[in-house]
Amino acid sequence: MVAHFDVLVVGAGLSGIGAACRLRQQAPDRTYAILEARDTIGGTWDLFRYPGVRSDSxxxxxxxxxxxxxKEQAIASGAEILEYLRETAAEHGITRHVRFGHRVVRASWSSASARWTVEASHDGEIVPFTCSFLYLCSGYYSYENGHVVDFPGRASFRGEIVHPQFWPEELDLSGKRVVVIGSGATAVTLVPELASTAKSVTMLQRSPSYVLARQRTDSLARRLRGVLPSRLAYRVVRAKNVLVATLLxxxxxxxxxxxxAFLGGAAAKQLxxxxxxxxxxSPRYQPWDQRLCLTPGADFFAALRSGKADIVTDRIARFTPDGITLESGAHLPADVIVTATGLRVIAFGGIDLTVDGEVINPSEQLVYKGMMLGGVPNLAWCIGYVNASWTLRSDLVSRYVCRVLNHLSRNGFDTCVPHPPALPPARRRPIMNLTSGYLTRAASALPRQGDRRPWLMRQxxxxxAADLRLSRVDDGVLRFGRRSRSA
Structure with missing residues (x-):
């Protein structure tokens, strides 16, 4: 017999666990399950094991x-975030609702039954589920493959080539010369950590990024915890950090x-x-055309000052047996090369979607309020902000999904579907408005946004927060209906 749930959540990472908690709090009458491809909770924070992995929010x-x-520190390690997620899931009774080892491969909507049929691969077999509402919380990048650049001469290199997404536990860098290719958050995180054990570390970047130092701890949080109840102190510090990030x-x-000029001057004082x-x-782009790279406690700059780490801005001509030759003619010797070249972005976790037999092409979809797909019934896609903490937006989305579910129940509706406008290509924009390489590479494969609300995804x-908490659910764009009872 096929198991049926009111809501199926795909993914047991930061978004999926938060979604399940909100369902329990705000739509407690709904049955749900979480389908998780891996064998454990945590998503990104369990997958990434490279040295020094941490939050950048x-x-x-x-x-x-x-x-x-x-905890005391504002910037947490990957292990601490994973512990926080698992404790949250256990405290809220979420873990028992997770079906581990279930990789969703396709989902098909039937208007006749007003249900999704979801097929998951488990132990080599396809296991079907049905649900009334499908909530995709699997993020926007592939867990199976990172972005790999086929550098000329790559096969000739005699050392080890490592992608941070698949860091080998047994890798020993003691006494090794390491080159980290990249300039983003992963590279900025890796360099100071590797410099503590390797003989030398060189960060090789084709183009620079803005790097901003920040304190590891929050001084306001430390002071307030001594005078306010913990939950109130948390809310005050959270509000302060939201305002500061928004202002920046x-x-x-x-x-x-x-x-x-400010960011360059701040970096100059540390170098x-x-x-x-x-x-x-000195990046060629403007601040926040790409995400700022944070260095907690200025550890990245400290590694550069120590002499154990260096930075080179140049282009790669080719790999050699013992390093990398640059277009300038210089040669970087290396025993280990770390290719921090980014993620491979995919839509909807790579799930094939169909509605009444019609294939849904992600790149042709307009996104309603940054969470639902135009013309696709009873489905939400959870993605966070690109300019702030992921959870700020993912929690707003989960709360809005609960509002939609409750509206369906109160009014006896079975379906909800956003009706998109007929926007010409000139008015369609990438859903994530950054110029980062991993996003520009995937722009043609991701859904699009429009140029005005509710089809514009604001950062x-x-x-x-005001819109998704206070606006009407039945706004005339999101339309509700009932299936034929005879069907």
């Missing part, structure tokens, strides 16, 4: 609003030259004389 906003982050982003977009800001910390938590 503070835990007061990356953590759930209903479960305060109680808005100032960056409105005053890009001044912000770039040794041998490493100038230009060209190594503003304050506006979204």
């Amino acid at each position: 503070d835990m007061f906003t990356l953590g759930y609003p209903f479960r305060p982050w109680r 982003y808005q100032v960056s977009r409105r005053l890009p030259r001044r912000t770039a 040794p004389a041998s490493i100038p800001v230009d060209p190594h910390f 503003n938590y304050l506006l979204d």
Whole structure:
């Protein structure tokens, strides 16, 4: 017999666990299950095991609003985040609802039955489920493959080539010369960690990023915990961090030259004389065209000052048996090369979607309120912000999904579907408005957004919080209906 649930959640990572908690709190009459492809909870925070893996958002906003982050540090390690997720799932009774080892491969909607049939691969067999509402919380990148660049001469290199997404536990870097290819958050995280054990570490970047130092702990949180109840202190610090992040982003977009000068000046104060800001910390793009790279406790700059780490801005000509030759003619010797070249972005976890037999092409879809697909019934897709903590938005989405589910129940409806406008290509935009390589590579494979609400995905938590909590669910765009009872 096929198991049926009111809601099927796909993914047991940060978004999926949060979604299940919100279902229990705000739609407790709904049955649900979580289908998780891997054998454990945690998603990204269980998958990534490279040295120094950590959050690049503070835990007061990356953590759930209903479960305060109680540790001292604001920037947490991957292991600490994983522990937080597992404790949250256990405390809220979520773990027993997770079907581990179930990789969803396809989902088919039937208007006649007003149900999704979801097929998951488990132990080499296809296991079917049905649900009334499908909630995709699997993120936006592939867990199976990172972005791999086929550098010329790659096969000739005699050392070890490692992608951070699949870090080998047995890798020993003691006494080794390491080159880290990349300039993003992963590279900035890896360099100081590897420098503590390797003989030398060189970060090789084709183009620089903005790097901003921040404290590991939150001084306001430390002071408030001594005078306020823990939950109230958490809310105050969370609100403060939301406001600061929003202000930084808005100032960056409105005053890009001044912000770039500020970030460059801040970096210059941290750098040794041998490493100038230009060209190594002077990006060609404006602040927040790509995410800022955070270095907690300025550990990245400290590694550069120590002399055990260096930075080179150049292009790769080819790999050689003992290193990398650059287009400038210089040669970087290496025993280990780390290719921090980014993620491989995919839509909907790679799940094939059909509606009444018609294949849903992700790139042709417009996204309603940044969470539902135009013309696709009873489905939501959870993605976070690109300019702030992922959880800020994923929690808003989960709460809105609960509002939709409750509206369906109260009014005896079976279906909800956003009706998209007929927008010409010129008015369709990438859903994530950053120029980062991993996003631009995938722009043609992801759904699109429009140029006005509710088809515009705003990168503003304050506006979204008001909209998604207070606006009418039956806004005339999201339309509700009943299936034929004879069907």
